[in-house]
Structures are given as C-alpha cells and as structure tokens.
Amino acid sequence: MMNERTAVVVEDDHDVADAISGLLDQAGFDVVVATTGTDALSAIRDHRPDLVTLDLSLPDIDGVEVCRQIRLVSDCYVIVVSARTAEVDRLIGLEVGADDYLVKPFSMRELQARVAALFRRPRSSDAFASESATTTAAAALRTHAPASSAVAVAVAPSLTIGCDHLTLNRGAREVLVAGQEVDLTRTEFDLLAHLVVNAGVVVPREELLRAVWATEFVPDSTHVVDVHLANLRRKLRSAAPDNEWIRTIRGVGFRFDPCCP
Incomplete structure (x- = not known):
C-alpha cells in the first residue's frame, strides 16, 4: 500500500x-x-x-x-x-x-x-472555527459592538471577518478579500490564522515564533516575524487598500482588529 x-x-x-x-x-x-x-x-x-x-x-x-x-x-x-x-x-x-x-x-x-x-501544527478545522468565533465575539464585546459586526460565522471552518469580507478558511487554507483569493505562503497563512484566533489581543513576536514555526529554536532576533508580516500586510493591502487589519504594537507585537477603523 x-x-x-x-x-x-x-x-x-x-x-x-x-x-x-x-x-x-x-x-x-x-x-x-x-x-x-x-x-x-x-x-x-x-x-x-x-x-x-x-x-x-x-x-x-x-x-x-x-x-x-x-x-x-x-x-x-x-x-x-x-x-x-x-x-x-x-x-x-x-x-x-x-x-x-x-x-x-x-x-x-x-x-x-x-x-x-x-x-502537529495544523489544528482541526472545527476547533479553529470554534476558537475564532469565541475570541472575535469577545473582541467585539470589548469595543461595545455587536458580535455580528465583527464576525459572521458561515459553514465551518469558514469565517468572514471585517467590513470588506476577509474570509479565512482553515480547512482549505484559503484567504479571500472581497471575494478575491489572496495568495499567501504557508507561514503567512499561519501568522494570519494565529492573529485571527487571538483577535483584539496583542500577540508578542516570541509567541508568534513558537506558535507558527512550532520549534524550540528561537533566533536572538525576532526580525523574521516582521519580515513575514510585512509581506502578509502588503498582500492584504493590495487586495483592500483601505483596510489595516493587522496593527503593530511597538515594542510588544501585533494585534488583529476584526473591524475596519
């Protein structure tokens, strides 16, 4: 066999x-x-x-x-x-x-x-959908907005996030912005997915290194995270120039904001 x-x-x-x-x-x-x-x-x-x-x-x-x-x-x-x-x-x-x-x-x-x-890095689609829905709803509560304005849960594991309908499908490893597919590398997709799961929460660079690269090797510099996130942001901006979903929190890390400013 x-x-x-x-x-x-x-x-x-x-x-x-x-x-x-x-x-x-x-x-x-x-x-x-x-x-x-x-x-x-x-x-x-x-x-x-x-x-x-x-x-x-x-x-x-x-x-x-x-x-x-x-x-x-x-x-x-x-x-x-x-x-x-x-x-x-x-x-x-x-x-x-x-x-x-x-x-x-x-x-x-x-x-x-x-x-x-x-x-071991890929998580089950159902777990991802459940965790994402919970965290984005929590982020919406923190901003006193109804959860439906932050995230609309379609058939699992597809999540629609943000005003311009950023859709992240964990099962298909696919990201759509306004219905158009955004071509991401494995690392860029996993970075975005980890930030989405923790929507509204600042994620330190060191945590992203360990979560996305799934290895105990952590370089003395976290510059590699910034490089991949810069590429990710560039691709998202190209698809939706008016949106800035990923925020840099200086000296700490990054935060995914599910709603448009």
Missing part, C-alpha cells in the same frame, strides 16, 4: 541522504532523493511532497534560492538541514520560507522530533 505522505530529500552527501531517507521511510513517507537544486525543483513539481529536507550547499543552485523557488510552487513543510551555523544563515533560511532549520551534525532523533512537531 502506498504511503499517504511524500518527502523530497535534497542532499548531495549520499551518506546523509541515505540516513534521512531511511528515517523518513520508517516514519511512513514515500521518499524521493535529489542531489542538485535543479533536480529538487523538478521532483517537487512532479511529486507534490508534504515535506522537503533541504541542504543549502548544493552543486548547482544555492539552497536559499531553491527554497525561494519552492515557495513559488509548493506549500509543503521545508526543513533546512545545513552545516551553516551563523544566525544570519538561519534567519535568511526562515525568511525565504523554511519552516525549521537544523544544523549539521545532528541526530536522527532530533530530526524525527522536528518533523513530528511540524506535522
């Missing part, structure tokens, strides 16, 4: 590739190995994997560029596996779309734990 999940291992060191492939195979993945960036991008387009492990030092294309191109065609989980230890390399990897960063040498048990943590 075919496995339900597929992984692409991008690694030009055959020993490392064999070790990662063996681990993922035991974890129930169908595994495809690519030794160059070009082969990796072809494999990702052909196999539509759920997970990619990505070495940054490849013989043809730098892994950072590979990650950037992956995000143009796939919303899969990406774990960078690299010997580059500088914080700037970790930040760049996360900023271009990686979900986690693992430094060589590493233990297979650590990789196994990181993969398991990533696949």
Whole structure:
C-alpha cells in the first residue's frame, strides 16, 4: 500500500541522504532523493511532497534560492538541514520560507522530533472555527459592538471577518478579500490564522515564533516575524487598500482588529 505522505530529500552527501531517507521511510513517507537544486525543483513539481529536507550547499543552485523557488510552487513543510551555523544563515533560511532549520551534525532523533512537531501544527478545522468565533465575539464585546459586526460565522471552518469580507478558511487554507483569493505562503497563512484566533489581543513576536514555526529554536532576533508580516500586510493591502487589519504594537507585537477603523 502506498504511503499517504511524500518527502523530497535534497542532499548531495549520499551518506546523509541515505540516513534521512531511511528515517523518513520508517516514519511512513514515500521518499524521493535529489542531489542538485535543479533536480529538487523538478521532483517537487512532479511529486507534490508534504515535506522537503533541504541542504543549502548544493552543486548547482544555492539552497536559499531553491527554497525561494519552492515557495513559488509548493506549500509543503521545508526543513533546512545545513552545516551553516551563523544566525544570519538561519534567519535568511526562515525568511525565504523554511519552516525549521537544523544544523549539521545532528541526530536522527532530533530530526524525527522536528518533523513530528511540524506535522502537529495544523489544528482541526472545527476547533479553529470554534476558537475564532469565541475570541472575535469577545473582541467585539470589548469595543461595545455587536458580535455580528465583527464576525459572521458561515459553514465551518469558514469565517468572514471585517467590513470588506476577509474570509479565512482553515480547512482549505484559503484567504479571500472581497471575494478575491489572496495568495499567501504557508507561514503567512499561519501568522494570519494565529492573529485571527487571538483577535483584539496583542500577540508578542516570541509567541508568534513558537506558535507558527512550532520549534524550540528561537533566533536572538525576532526580525523574521516582521519580515513575514510585512509581506502578509502588503498582500492584504493590495487586495483592500483601505483596510489595516493587522496593527503593530511597538515594542510588544501585533494585534488583529476584526473591524475596519
């Protein structure tokens, strides 16, 4: 019987590739190995994997560029596996779309734990819808507005939020503004979803790092959060120029306001 999940291992060191492939195979993945960036991008387009492990030092294309191109065609989980230890390399990897960063040498048990943590990230649609409805209604009460003006709950898990009908569908991982789909990366969608769940409440940058990246690795700088949120805001503004749903609370974090100003 075919496995339900597929992984692409991008690694030009055959020993490392064999070790990662063996681990993922035991974890129930169908595994495809690519030794160059070009082969990796072809494999990702052909196999539509759920997970990619990505070495940054490849013989043809730098892994950072590979990650950037992956995000143009796939919303899969990406774990960078690299010997580059500088914080700037970790930040760049996360900023271009990686979900986690693992430094060589590493233990297979650590990789196994990181993969398991990533696949625990999606929450059930029903739980998301219930929690979102509760928190947005609470935010409406705090502003003395009727809950219906802040959020209209459609068929779960679809939520319509804001004056211009920002619709966030957790199950389909889809965001619509005024009926038009907004193309978000996995990280941008998860940031928006976490802020929506906590509508009206200031969410610290450190909490967003842990909640969205689902890893114990927290960089010394939270700049990576600002980078992804800037991209998210730009896309939302492009779809609805008159609305500013995400507010920056200086020195603390961000707040999602469900109603238009």
